[in-house]
Amino acid sequence: MATKLQQFTLVFGFVSAVWTVFLLNLQPAALKPSPAVSQIIPALPFVALVAFCAYSLMAIGYRLATFNDCNEASQELQQEVKLARADLSAKGFKF
Amino acid sequence: MATNAAADKYSVLLPTYNERENLPLIVWLLVRAFEAHKFNYEIIIIDDNSPDQTIEVAKQLQSLYGEHHIVLRPRPGKLGLGTAYIHGIKHATGNFIIIMDADMSHHPKFIPQFIAKQREKDYDIVSGTRYMGDGGAFGWDVSRKLISRTANYLAQTLLRPNASDLTGSFRLYKKEVLARLMEECVSKGYVFQMEMIVRARLLGFTLAEVPISFVDRVYGESKLGGMEVVTYAEGLMYLFANT
Ligand SMILES: Nc1nc2c(ncn2[C@@H]2O[C@H](COP(=O)(O)OP(=O)(O)OP(=O)(O)O)[C@@H](O)[C@H]2O)c(=O)[nH]1
Ligand SMILES: [Mg+2]
Numbered sequence: 021m022a023t024k025l026q027q028f029t030l031v032f033g034f035v036s037a038v039w040t041v042f043l044l045n046l047q048p049a050a051l052k053p054s055p056a057v058s059q060i061i062p063a064l065p066f067v068a069l070v071a072f073c074a075y076s077l078m079a080i081g082y083r084l085a086t087f088n089d090c091n092e093a094s095q096e097l098q099q100e101v102k103l104a105r106a107d108l109s110a111k112g113f114k115f
Numbered sequence: 116m117a118t119n120a121a122a123d124k125y126s127v128l129l130p131t132y133n134e135r136e137n138l139p140l141i142v143w144l145l146v147r148a149f150e151a152h153k154f155n156y157e158i159i160i161i162d163d164n165s166p167d168q169t170i171e172v173a174k175q176l177q178s179l180y181g182e183h184h185i186v187l188r189p190r191p192g193k194l195g196l197g198t199a200y201i202h203g204i205k206h207a208t209g210n211f212i213i214i215m216d217a218d219m220s221h222h223p224k225f226i227p228q229f230i231a232k233q234r235e236k237d238y239d240i241v242s243g244t245r246y247m248g249d250g251g252a253f254g255w256d257v258s259r260k261l262i263s264r265t266a267n268y269l270a271q272t273l274l275r276p277n278a279s280d281l282t283g284s285f286r287l288y289k290k291e292v293l294a295r296l297m298e299e300c301v302s303k304g305y306v307f308q309m310e311m312i313v314r315a316r317l318l319g320f321t322l323a324e325v326p327i328s329f330v331d332r333v334y335g336e337s338k339l340g341g342m343e344v345v346t347y348a349e350g351l352m353y354l355f356a357n358t
Binding site: 021023024025028076079080083084087088089090091093094097100101104105107108111112113114115 | 139140143144175176179219222246249250251252253254255257260261264265268272273274275317328329330333354355356357358
């Protein structure tokens with residue numbers, strides 16, 4: 021099976037090739053974009069990059085903000101540590 | 116393969132290095148969790164000749180809980196976590212292996228949940244996750260969370276492993292699955308845990324996740340230095356290019 025790098029290279033290469041065709045206006049006449057669309061084609065890689073970065077920042081930021089701090093788990097554990105110490109000592113364990 | 120639940124045995128691999136404070140507590144919690152559900156179990160303690168004499172504590176626990184429940188497989192020196200697991204599997208008599216840290220970051224109360232999840236669809240691996248449902252971590256400051264979140268996002272984006280927590284080390288494996296994966300995996304540390312999941316997916320093993328609350332170690336020293344970040348990035352690139 022192709023590695024992740026190969027998969028990425030394949031998809032990236034294909035998309036880049038399609039973009040280059042449109043950039044150089046080599047596409048079949050039937051696929052000719054309207055003038056408005058033609059104008060933004062050169063900027064598309066930049067737009068994609070910015071969109072990806074913005075999405076990444078938002079995804080990381082959101083998960084950072086909603087991260088579960090598990091305060092109850094820590095308190096529960098502290099209680100259990102007391103129980104464990106008491107029980108172990110009662111059984112003759114030397115800490 | 117449908118397993119007969121009553122015949123299942125769970126071998127916990129507990130590598131220790133300077134855990135004399137934590138070991139009795141984690142073992143007590145493990146015994147309580149297993150006894151409450153009447154599971155067959157053994158706890159294999161792999162101590163690498165810890166300077167704090169963890170082994171002395173382990174011996175006391177063995178005489179307290181019995182040699183069939185507490186198995187000591189010490190090694191003469193600090194040989195690292197990866198080889199500790201290999202060493203442990205060799206001596207495990209269970210058909211399932213649970214790997215976890217002995218520093219109380221991983222609470223044994225989740226083990227019955229792992230087992231129930233495993234039995235649902237006879238999964239090959241059940242992995243604890245800090246990044247889903249009620250999962251999370253206690254004792255992390257903002258920068259620790261940011262590093263963890265970013266590292267996880269990068270791994271998810273680059274490797275698309277279909278598992279939410281790649282670097283966790285609280286997992287249940289079928290013994291033969293773990294043995295097979297240990298043969299395949301070459302990385303160390305966090306990257307090793309990540310490689311186990313990625314290779315498991317490639318080999319077609321099935322995996323389920325259970326949310327866990329991770330409580331950062333109370334006793335002993337914690338380390339997450341700049342070096343670890345570099346090692347992680349390198350490991351991620353390695354897996355991106357090779358899997
Ligand atoms: N046998 C053995 N156990 C080890 C070794 N290094 C770490 N351990 C144990 O492996 C488990 C995980 O190690 P930790 O030091 O907690 O690693 P960590 O969770 O990545 O880092 P912390 O933030 O320090 O908790 C603990 O139970 C350690 O005692 C080793 O070289 N040999
Ligand atoms: Mg730890």
